Amino acid sequence: MFALSSGIPPAAIAVVRISGIDAAKALQALAGRLPTPRRASLARLTDTDGGALDHALILWFPGPATATGEDLAELHLHGGRAVVAAVEAALAAMPGLRRAEAGEFTRRAFANGRIDLAEAEGLADLLAAETESQRVQALDHASGHVSRAVAGWQARLLALMAAAEAELNFADEDDVEVGEGAAQRVLGGMATLAGEMEEWLARPAAEVIAEGLSVVIAGPPNAGKSTLVNALAKRELAIVSPVAGTTRDVIETPLALDGIAMRFSDTAGIRGEGSDPIETIGIDRARAAVEAADILLWLGPPTLVPDHPRTILVAAQADRWRGDAAAEAEAARCDLTLSAATGEGMDRLHHMIVAMARTLLPREGEAALRQRQRTALAEARDWLTVDPGSCEAGDLILLAERLRLAATALDRITGRAGVEDMLDALFGRFCIGK
Known part of the structure; x- marks a missing residue:
């Protein structure tokens, strides 16, 4: 796929991106060669008949370490309307290439694990930001502030789940460290995590x-x-x-x-x-x-x-x-x-x-949560909240199930479970070249 990823012409420079398995073929067809990866190179671009299109900078990024997780090429053209239209027409005429749909570059980045859902939402907000507070908040999301917090909670949840599993299924193994009070240790870890999540939920919503x-x-x-x-x-x-x-x-x-x-x-x-x-x-x-x-x-x-x-x-x-x-x-x-x-x-x-x-906005360095993220985090907190005096507090089987359900709720924040319909709505907000 290909798309104009910079502003609408005319402009000083127009950036056209090409992503996918045929990106190398497309770049070779236009420039006659592949440049050294990740180094800008001046090239004469021509169409399939050899007609000159532009003198432009070309860049080649082999996958998977690219923005989309695929082979990626960029053409830095002179930003006139006619130049951009001619290059796009030449690309559209190549077999296997098509124009990108709205948000498709970012959606491929998500699908290929280059970004998670929280970062994609932050990028969408960054594109729509009109004020300084909106820019700062969106940049925090796009740079992974929320994702890092969720990753930390997930790692600690896994440790608690492993401890519960060890006590339940491998207590008779000599190399497994278990002992009395396992349920209380798991319960204490759950309470600590629930408290941290409650602090995040107390922050203003990103929609504000x-x-x-x-x-x-x-x-x-x-x-x-x-x-x-x-x-x-x-x-x-x-x-x-x-x-x-x-x-x-x-x-x-x-x-x-x-x-x-x-x-x-x-x-x-x-x-x-x-x-x-x-x-x-x-x-x-x-x-x-x-x-x-x-x-x-x-x-x-x-x-x-x-x-x-x-x-x-x-x-x-x-x-x-x-x-x-x-x-x-x-x-x-x-x-x-x-x-x-x-x-x-x-x-x-x-x-x-x-x-x-x-006083109603997050403090410097704090990230606010979108309503979808708040709902998932509140669910995770609720699964981790157990009355210490209840019968459930001493039952490792029930605690292990609560940990699993809390982990599932956190997964929804970063987009690992059941979000296909929401993805269509999210990525449709992006411009074509994003």
Whole structure:
């Protein structure tokens, strides 16, 4: 198979990859020779009729130590559209070669053991990353951070399984080290592993980073919510009007603050009841958005703030109430004073949101888990969690079965069991040349 693996032409350089058993034949047909493996070489490329295609750098990577685990060739062409089209046409005319499907290079890498499923998911996220936090998190996955942790757990599980097997089946052999308390030793090892897995499960989910933290702006009608979301986005997203109940639905916009992806939501003004059925629906949706928010910006009286673990109390529209003693006293109970119209307090609000958001993200060096990975890891933890006072805790046969089931759950993280349908969905996210 072959594909353009660099950006869409025109560009300074276009990289075409060829992978599979006929990669050597294809490269020889175009360049007339195979270069020294893993060394770039300048060559004149021609089609089957001898017509010149390009002067390009060619590279040859014999398998299996390649990106795909197969023989692999690369053509570094001049990046014009006509050049790329001519080379692709020449390759397509060769027997045994075809254009790659979306994600097929990465899928072959997975099938040939060059990467595991967790690394492939990280690579997919890296290709889609738009913010710094998304890039860092995806790079951790693609470079095997999660896979190394799983490999460590699997190795320790195997050791525990071997200990249980030795006690159950080979206790009478002189060269097998067993003894009293074998079940307790296995149980202790299981508890330690379960504790480490619980620490990973306590971390934020990777989807929070990929999809963005939910920041909801809420408060009573005419509190300045729409003006604030427009100021944060630096464009007119929401209609601003002195008429109460203008915002009827949740208006969401993606923004990045200091490299952190966020989704800011402007909501309908929350009051006892709406003036009509449409506004009432909007109020209900606003309350639901508040409950689901990662961070709440409350632009209303502190006495009416909803119960939320991460709330910033904002005394908004400061340009309107300056000098009003009652308003000044109420503002003193808030976290900051702000005027979206004049810009007062906007920088401080920015820093407060970012600081709160960082508490929801993995710390430096920590990798978050995708929902699929979290589900599998939670299952493994559950199989390893045994009440020390139960009858099961002293039964090596049952403990050995729990260890086997935990190992099976971990296998699903790296893609060793029952993932064919999910692979189709995953690799379809990749570009053709990946």
